[in-house]
Amino acid sequence: xxxxxxxxxxxxxxxxxxxxxxxxxxxxxxxxxxxxxxxxxxxxxxxxxxxxxxxxxxxxxxxxxxxxxxxxxxxxxxxxxxxxxxxxxxxxxxxxxxxxxxxxxxxxxxxxxxxxxxxxxxxxxxxxxxxxxxxxxxxxxxxxxxxxxxxxxxxxxxxxxxxxxxxxxxxxxxxxxxxxxxxxxxxxxxxxxxxxxxxxxxxxxxxxxxxxxxxxxxxxxxxxxxxxxxxxxxxxxxxxxxxxxxxxxxxxxxxxxxxxxxxxxxxxxxxxxxxxxxxxxxxxxxxxxxxxx
Amino acid sequence: xxxxxxxxxxxxxxxxxxxxxxxxxxxxxxxxxxxxxxxxxxxxxxxxxxxxxxxxxxxxxxxxxxxxxxxxxxxxxxxxxxxxxxxxxxxxxxxxxxxxxxxxxxxxxxxxxxxxxxxxxxxxxxxxxxxxxxxxxxxxxxxxxxxxxxxxxxxxxxxxxxxxxxxxxxxxxxxxxxxxxxxxxxxxxxxxxxxxxxxxxxxxxxxxxxxxxxxxxxxxxxxxxxxxxxxxxxxxxxxxxxxxxxxxxxxxxxxxxxxxxxxxxxxxxxxxxxxxxxxxxxxxxxxxxxxxxxxxxxxxxxxxx
Numbered sequence: 001x002x003x004x005x006x007x008x009x010x011x012x013x014x015x016x017x018x019x020x021x022x023x024x025x026x027x028x029x030x031x032x033x034x035x036x037x038x039x040x041x042x043x044x045x046x047x048x049x050x051x052x053x054x055x056x057x058x059x060x061x062x063x064x065x066x067x068x069x070x071x072x073x074x075x076x077x078x079x080x081x082x083x084x085x086x087x088x089x090x091x092x093x094x095x096x097x098x099x100x101x102x103x104x105x106x107x108x109x110x111x112x113x114x115x116x117x118x119x120x121x122x123x124x125x126x127x128x129x130x131x132x133x134x135x136x137x138x139x140x141x142x143x144x145x146x147x148x149x150x151x152x153x154x155x156x157x158x159x160x161x162x163x164x165x166x167x168x169x170x171x172x173x174x175x176x177x178x179x180x181x182x183x184x185x186x187x188x189x190x191x192x193x194x195x196x197x198x199x200x201x202x203x204x205x206x207x208x209x210x211x212x213x214x215x216x217x218x219x220x221x222x223x224x225x226x227x228x229x230x231x232x233x234x235x236x237x238x239x240x241x242x243x244x245x246x247x248x249x250x251x252x253x254x255x256x257x258x259x260x261x262x263x264x265x266x267x268x269x270x271x272x273x274x275x276x277x278x279x280x281x282x283x284x285x286x287x288x289x290x291x292x293x
Numbered sequence: 294x295x296x297x298x299x300x301x302x303x304x305x306x307x308x309x310x311x312x313x314x315x316x317x318x319x320x321x322x323x324x325x326x327x328x329x330x331x332x333x334x335x336x337x338x339x340x341x342x343x344x345x346x347x348x349x350x351x352x353x354x355x356x357x358x359x360x361x362x363x364x365x366x367x368x369x370x371x372x373x374x375x376x377x378x379x380x381x382x383x384x385x386x387x388x389x390x391x392x393x394x395x396x397x398x399x400x401x402x403x404x405x406x407x408x409x410x411x412x413x414x415x416x417x418x419x420x421x422x423x424x425x426x427x428x429x430x431x432x433x434x435x436x437x438x439x440x441x442x443x444x445x446x447x448x449x450x451x452x453x454x455x456x457x458x459x460x461x462x463x464x465x466x467x468x469x470x471x472x473x474x475x476x477x478x479x480x481x482x483x484x485x486x487x488x489x490x491x492x493x494x495x496x497x498x499x500x501x502x503x504x505x506x507x508x509x510x511x512x513x514x515x516x517x518x519x520x521x522x523x524x525x526x527x528x529x530x531x532x533x534x535x536x537x538x539x540x541x542x543x544x545x546x547x548x549x550x551x552x553x554x555x556x557x558x559x560x561x562x563x564x565x566x567x568x569x570x571x572x573x574x575x576x577x578x579x580x581x582x583x584x585x586x587x588x589x590x591x592x593x594x595x596x597x598x
């Protein structure tokens with residue numbers, strides 16, 4: 001009996017110990033030793049960044065900013081020590097297989113893309129020369145005006161060059177519209193050498209009942225500037241508000257929901273019945289009248 | 294001659310009885326309406342403090358109670374110009390059930406009551422199982438509102454199908470009529486009934502819940518009025534829900550706060566609605582459970598073999 005209990009305790013201890021060990025996620029040796037077939041260059045790292053922004057950023061946050069979602073366990077930052085304790089093959093295996101909160105990407109990302117993602121992570125490895133160096137955000141200023149006739153937004157962008165503001169060329173301008181719960185990106189434009197960008201609002205864009213749209217103009221990545229909220233301008237299509245409820249579709253359960261056809265057919269039936277009774281009584285009187293003769 | 298006089302008597306008797314009936318009836322009716330006209334009579338009344346007082350009948354006035362309170366009227370009109378829609382991305386759902394707990398907290402539901410429920414689905418024998426959150430479909434042609442005998446449940450112009458627990462008589466016709474089993478009944482005292490005793494009823498959140506009445510998903514109409522996304526949409530950690538106004542053709546994701554065009558989202562992903570063959574015209578759209586990043590961990594009974 002005692003032996004059995006001892007055995008049980010040993011088994012429980014073994015299971016819990018293996019679970020504790022399981023929290024530290026180690027890729028199997030044969031997977032970890034696989035070398036990266038994709039070349040470590042700017043093009044691949046840039047592509048990897050694109051894939052990262054789309055598939056990983058929502059949980060892992062921005063690289064180096066340690067702003068991952070507060071999950072348990074916390075998804076490690078791309079630049080963190082935990083992340084770089086893995087070999088390239090190990091990272092590839094973890095992205096491929098997934099575990100617990102970390103989803104598998106075997107079916108959703110191609111093998112090439114997963115290796116490019118590894119390249120992007122290696123860009124932040126302290127022992128590797130980074131190929132994609134992100135400059136600190138530049139202070140910038142944006143001005144914008146809306147032309148209601150041409151349905152165009154004209155944006156001027158300037159950047160802070162050591163105290164003096166100069167025209168900002170080749171910068172991405174993002175034009176969005178305020179909707180009920182968030183800003184909908186309508187489109188993007190690039191500034192020319194004068195720092196000027198012109199964006200035409202598509203004809204199909206829906207505004208409010210009178211066609212007014214609240215536009216928001218912002219600069220793309222790499223610039224430190226608050227998004228510019230413009231006054232609502234009449235540049236959108238009129239919002240149509242279709243009537244949802246048709247009178248005939250409501251049951252006549254209360255006086256407010258009375259339906260004429262039902263009311264008239266009811267009154268008609270009742271009135272008809274009374275008329276019939278009246279006619280019968282009239283006939284009885286006539287019989288009496290004839291009986292007198 | 295004799296028989297004739299009897300007939301005459303019967304005739305006059307009938308006429309006088311009829312006239313008396315009409316006069317009597319109308320006088321009873323008028324006495325109900327005009328209490329003021331009768332004066333001098335005393336009547337005993339029980340005050341709220343428990344005392345018996347005697348007042349003159351002329352002091353009494355007929356009560357003029359509106360059939361709907363201001364709150365109920367506001368809840369019936371809806372938010373002008375909006376037409377709410379929800380898009381549920383089945384490829385993202387991994388059964389976290391945060392939507393369900395957020396909903397139950399918001400609407401004071403017991404653990405077994407669900408305005409939204411995450412179901413485990415398998416469509417055919419060899420297809421992959423998946424999770425499917427199922428709220429009320431807020432049909433544009435709702436079968437449930439049409440069977441209500443007391444006009445307690447209704448559809449608003451912003452698309453939400455609501456229920457007024459103050460009017461509901463608990464007949465459960467609407468539960469029988471709903472093909473999506475979206476409604477729940479308060480069989481027992483609601484959760485925290487003592488805590489919310491005397492709290493003003495809010496028709497746009499169905500709180501406090503009332504025993505013996507029907508309750509249902511209402512897209513968190515009170516939160517929408519404040520410009521917030523519904524509870525379930527905001528609570529989801531996996532980006533399953535998109536919610537927005539169909540009239541302005543934009544939906545926002547509750548997790549990432551990303552806003553996208555509603556018509557493109559449902560077109561590009563081949564969205565579908567549940568049981569559309571019934572002609573209910575639901576306004577909850579489902580994106581197919583394609584490219585799921587998470588393994589299915591539930592249990593599916595083998596109904597197919």
